[in-house]
Amino acid sequence: xxxxxxxxxxxxxxxxxxxxxxxxxxxxxxxxxxxxxxxxxxxxxxxxxxxxxxxxxxxxxxxxxxxxxxxxxxxxxxxxxxxxxxxxxxxxxxxxxxxxxxxxxxxxxxxxxxxxxxxxxxxxxxxxxxxxxxxxxxxxxxxxxxxxxxxxxxxxxxxxxxxxxxxxxxxxxxxxxxxxxxxxxxxxxxxxxxxxxxxxxxxxxxxxxxxxxxxxxxxxxxxxxxxxxxxxxxxxxxxxxxxxxxxxxxxxxxxxxxxxxxxxxxxxxxxxxxxxxxxxxxxxxxxxxxxxxxxxxxxxxxxxxxxxxxxxxxxxxxxxxxxxxxxxxxxxxxxxxxxxxxxxxxxxxxxxxxxxxxxxxxxxxxxxxxxxxxxxxxxxxxxxx
Amino acid sequence: xxxxxxxxxxxxxxxxxxxxxxxxxxxxxxxxxxxxxxxxxxxxxxxxxxxxxxxxxxxxxxxxxxxxxxxxxxxxxxxxxxxxxxxxxxxxxxxxxxxxxxxxxxxxxxxxxxxxxxxxxxxxxxxxxxxxxxxxxxxxxxxxxxxxxxxxxxxxxxxxxxxxxxxxxxxxxxxxxxxxxxxxxxxxxxxxxxxxxxxxxxxxxxxxxxxxxxxxxxxxxxxxxxxxxxxxxxxxxxxxxxxxxxxxxxxxxxxxxxxxxxxxxxxxxxxxxxxxxxxxxxxxxxxxxxx
Numbered sequence: 001x002x003x004x005x006x007x008x009x010x011x012x013x014x015x016x017x018x019x020x021x022x023x024x025x026x027x028x029x030x031x032x033x034x035x036x037x038x039x040x041x042x043x044x045x046x047x048x049x050x051x052x053x054x055x056x057x058x059x060x061x062x063x064x065x066x067x068x069x070x071x072x073x074x075x076x077x078x079x080x081x082x083x084x085x086x087x088x089x090x091x092x093x094x095x096x097x098x099x100x101x102x103x104x105x106x107x108x109x110x111x112x113x114x115x116x117x118x119x120x121x122x123x124x125x126x127x128x129x130x131x132x133x134x135x136x137x138x139x140x141x142x143x144x145x146x147x148x149x150x151x152x153x154x155x156x157x158x159x160x161x162x163x164x165x166x167x168x169x170x171x172x173x174x175x176x177x178x179x180x181x182x183x184x185x186x187x188x189x190x191x192x193x194x195x196x197x198x199x200x201x202x203x204x205x206x207x208x209x210x211x212x213x214x215x216x217x218x219x220x221x222x223x224x225x226x227x228x229x230x231x232x233x234x235x236x237x238x239x240x241x242x243x244x245x246x247x248x249x250x251x252x253x254x255x256x257x258x259x260x261x262x263x264x265x266x267x268x269x270x271x272x273x274x275x276x277x278x279x280x281x282x283x284x285x286x287x288x289x290x291x292x293x294x295x296x297x298x299x300x301x302x303x304x305x306x307x308x309x310x311x312x313x314x315x316x317x318x319x320x321x322x323x324x325x326x327x328x329x330x331x332x333x334x335x336x337x338x339x340x341x342x343x344x345x346x347x348x349x350x351x352x353x354x355x356x357x358x359x360x361x362x363x364x365x366x367x368x369x370x371x372x373x374x375x376x377x378x379x380x381x382x383x384x385x
Numbered sequence: 386x387x388x389x390x391x392x393x394x395x396x397x398x399x400x401x402x403x404x405x406x407x408x409x410x411x412x413x414x415x416x417x418x419x420x421x422x423x424x425x426x427x428x429x430x431x432x433x434x435x436x437x438x439x440x441x442x443x444x445x446x447x448x449x450x451x452x453x454x455x456x457x458x459x460x461x462x463x464x465x466x467x468x469x470x471x472x473x474x475x476x477x478x479x480x481x482x483x484x485x486x487x488x489x490x491x492x493x494x495x496x497x498x499x500x501x502x503x504x505x506x507x508x509x510x511x512x513x514x515x516x517x518x519x520x521x522x523x524x525x526x527x528x529x530x531x532x533x534x535x536x537x538x539x540x541x542x543x544x545x546x547x548x549x550x551x552x553x554x555x556x557x558x559x560x561x562x563x564x565x566x567x568x569x570x571x572x573x574x575x576x577x578x579x580x581x582x583x584x585x586x587x588x589x590x591x592x593x594x595x596x597x598x599x600x601x602x603x604x605x606x607x608x609x610x611x612x613x614x615x616x617x618x619x620x621x622x623x624x625x626x627x628x629x630x631x632x633x634x635x636x637x638x639x640x641x642x643x644x645x646x647x648x649x650x651x652x653x654x655x656x657x658x659x660x661x662x663x664x665x666x667x668x669x670x671x672x673x674x675x676x
Binding site: 040041042045046049175201202203204206208209211212213215216218219232235236239242243244245260263264266267268 | 388391392396399500501502503504505512514521523525595596597600601602605636637640641645646648649
């Protein structure tokens, strides 16, 4: 009696196991697993949230049109809390589920930690990090969605030298991988143009009080001030700078001119100038249309990270359809040296080219904040042109 | 000199806010031996009450009043009834752990309900400059300083010049004797929680235009106020005020004149020095307890 019951139980277990075994491949064949490791809280929350929302918008669009090669994108979004250690743990978790491609993170410090794992697993990682070091390690599986500092900072340096005509400059930077990488590149570029750095002020990620830093910067009496911090810190700095009556031109990168910074700075961002690799204010119809859809869906104005997340998904779609199959290793090989035009894949919004290191090249912009909006004053061509 | 005055005013303004929060720490400790490790999150939360009221259409000053009422009700009354009263009978440690859990709950709830992004918060006064003695000082810093001073002065008057305040002090010094003298000890303790609810709401409205309203603000604020309370003396309100001012001013001056990288270390160094020289704080009283 007992033996018969045990046999029945074993049979039942075997049927269930077989069912699960059959169901798993069926499920896997209808979807493709693309996880995202992003800064949804902590100092990088602005960047990570924008990246996530842009990415989700693209995924919904792609899935609504039947997915990639007939397979819908199965996305899982995990929060790094803007911490490199947590980012690595989250990545380890998703790597156990054999992802096709990994999206994120945005903070360069987290990217530098994570890319060791994706390289080992031979899984491509499309990141938002702009730190110069990301693509200087010979990792064939890491790809950017925006300019690295080694490409964007020479453009700013030219602007400071040729247009602002500054002879002295004060530098304020955030003490993380992004900020340190930017500071080192910027100092090199300034030296090459014979511009003297009269103040070199380090700030902390997540810093809230900038009174002392602004006093130091103001005392340096520089011709211009270069600000290289993350978005929320940029906004806090701008508010304090306005409070203390700073009059020298404030110049920065996308993290100083982004829409969220403008919103948080509440008027203190007016007059800020700089180089923006990606912006919703670019005079490009596809970008404007994307920004309108984004605003309609998420009820806020997207910044450059939203464009990074959105285009990353379409890069995956284009490359995979070009290959005609899902092969992570081949994906990385195919993307190196590839140019994707909006004519071939409208979702990339602007023509882009990847080099052998995973760096991206696109047109970029010089912008200025006027009446609470970013205004593009000049379009800079692709570096390769 | 101009820069020094600017830094001093800015440091005093920030320090005054720390002082408000630190006073709350000392009040709760004195009357109910509650060390509230969620005090930083208590300062973070009222800003979101205000923003929610503004989102619902209320003008800023009405929203601030609503934020204050909600803060007193939730962070004062409800905190005492739901967390402190049931836990305190098991000793200080379970209560400390409960407040740590509460801080995590409040932080994550604010993030879930209001996103992890910093939110702009209206300033008390427009961003204009005030010039005196050849230096330029922001009107915002002066307004923050003024409101904080008025609040502390009002609290001082309440505690020292009214019957209610003296009853609260008697409760803090010796609850058993206070009860024998006919003072309703339970009600006095409740009042300190309500006062703390009001103090954190004022601190929140003052600090959020500078820090932006963000779920993680409590970490910095709670730590700064806790340091201030220990430096000044955990059992003395004047000590908490002095500690707050020291932490605020020292943070600004050390960042400007010594090192911005190590600015976070200076208040800790002062704390260590105070503990070595005067373990009960700069203005605190040495306490002896029978065990």
